[in-house]
Amino acid sequence: MDILTAKRIAVVTGANKGIGLEIVRQLAFNGVMVILTARNEKRGAEAVEKLIKSGVSDVVFHQLDVADPASVASLSEFIKTKFERVDILVNNAGVASLEIDSEVLDSLDGDDTEVNNDDYSAIHQEFDSVVLKELGSNDQQSGGSRFLKVLAAGKETYEKAKECLDINFYGTKRVTEALIPLLQLSNQPRIVNVSSIHGQLQYIPNESIQKQFDDVNDPKEEIKLDEILQKFLNDMQENKLEENGWPTFGSAYKVSKAAMNTYTRILAKRYPSMCINSVHPGYVKTDITWNSGILTVEEGASYPVILALLPDGSPSGLFYDKMEVISF
Ligand SMILES: NC(=O)c1ccc[n+]([C@@H]2O[C@H](COP(=O)([O-])OP(=O)(O)OC[C@H]3O[C@@H](n4cnc5c(N)ncnc54)[C@H](OP(=O)(O)O)[C@@H]3O)[C@@H](O)[C@H]2O)c1
Incomplete structure (x- = not known):
């Protein structure tokens, strides 16, 4: 067996900076072969170069724009050819909606x-x-x-809200669906969805919408998610967010992470042999918070990394606030 395939193989999305870049560094430090992905070739290649210069080995770059299906397919093809399987997928790429x-x-x-x-x-x-x-x-x-x-x-515009859902939720779904066949070839498959405490259902004032997100026993839940998100976008376009009980600040960000969390639960039920969890990394000093956070990227990344390296038999389908299990 090739020396690289003897190691666990991880894919981290949105990893040219912030928490994603640090997740790559910590996984590599733990002996994992990491595919660092970024939507921008130059930024991604520079990030890998920086890591290698700082003494980190076993990191390779591949372009991945989670909003672009062709780019997702190209990553999956690259992994199939070069590594034949994936052990860890960290869905980290994300944008704010403001x-x-x-x-x-x-x-x-x-x-x-x-x-x-x-x-x-x-x-x-x-x-x-x-x-x-x-x-x-x-x-x-x-x-x-x-x-x-x-x-x-x-301020949150309709276009920005749409982009936020497309990257944070649909991006996660696109990449996960493309890589599931490769994760199924792993002995220890792990998916970590980097979510946010802002996605907790308690921050959606309308209880009926909360229930729809929460009903993961419905086999049609995935289709329902599309309907809920479409309704959200319609309400946003018609200026009816408050009237219909959606969150009113950073609303698309919250809704995108609520959808991501529901997806975590759907996947965990569908693939009981995998460990699939959502995690809030804390309030971290990165570009997404305009560097207003209180945690360092080292600390913020440490929680997704722990979940990526969970031993066999660990819980799945949970939502962690750092390392504490919290309600969806
Ligand atoms: N920082 C916090 O306090 C905090 C709290 C809760 C949750 N989170 C979550 O943590 C994750 C990482 O955020 P961060 O704090 O590290 O913010 P960040 O520094 O802004 O990093 C976001 C990363 O996502 C990438 N990205 C955006 N759109 C993408 C796309 N279409 N395809 C691929 N990559 C894309 C960005 O790439 P570009 O450089 O090309 O834009 C960047 O690498 C996000 O999901 C965020 O929601 C962060």
Whole structure:
């Protein structure tokens, strides 16, 4: 057997920077052969070069835009030819659904006084319930207020929302479906979906929508997911998010991660011999949070890595907030 195929083989999506890049580094450090993927060839190749220069071996690059079916097919073909199987898939690629107006953000950053208009306090309420509980009291001053400013400078357009669903949820589904046949050839198949606490169903005010996401016993659940997401996009286009009980801030991001979590549960039921879990990596300092996070990428990446390396017989179909199991 080839020395490379004797090792476990992992694929990490969206790995040219942030948590994904660090997941690659930590997996490689643990003796895994990693296929670092990125949508941009140059950024991906540079990331691999940087890792290799820092002493990490057994990392190869392959282009992957999770929003592009041809790119997904090309990755699957590459792996089939070169490695013949996959042991670990980390669906990490993701985008926020907010467009940040950097001029507004700069002006808020330069202003030490708390913004206290109505919009801001609505954001504050939303943010309080979702993220502040993660922050220690000292961090609430720095990370917390910076993130509020990012939210205050952000707006969610229909196009951005559509892109967010297409990358965060449908991208995960596309890559997973393409690689399942290769994961089925593994002795220890693992799928880790890098989700977010923002995707918890409790943040969707409409209980009937919550129930639809939660009903993983329905064999048609996957089709239903498409219907729920289409309804969300229609409501967004018609300005009916609040009226119909969808989240109102970063709504597409939350809905995309809720869908990802439902998909985790569907897959775990469908493939009982695999370990398939969702994980919230914590509130991490990366580009997606405009570097407002409180955890380092090293810490944020460590939780998906633990789940990627779970021993046989470990639980599947769960949602972890870092290492604590939480409700969907
Ligand atoms: N940071 C946090 O606090 C936090 C909290 C909860 C969950 N998460 C999740 O953690 C994951 C990683 O985020 P991060 O914090 O590391 O943010 P990040 O630094 O912005 O990294 C996001 C990565 O996803 C890639 N990506 C975006 N669209 C893609 C596509 N169509 N195909 C392939 N790759 C694509 C980006 O590539 P480009 O460089 O080409 O844009 C980048 O490599 C995301 O799923 C995010 O939702 C993060």
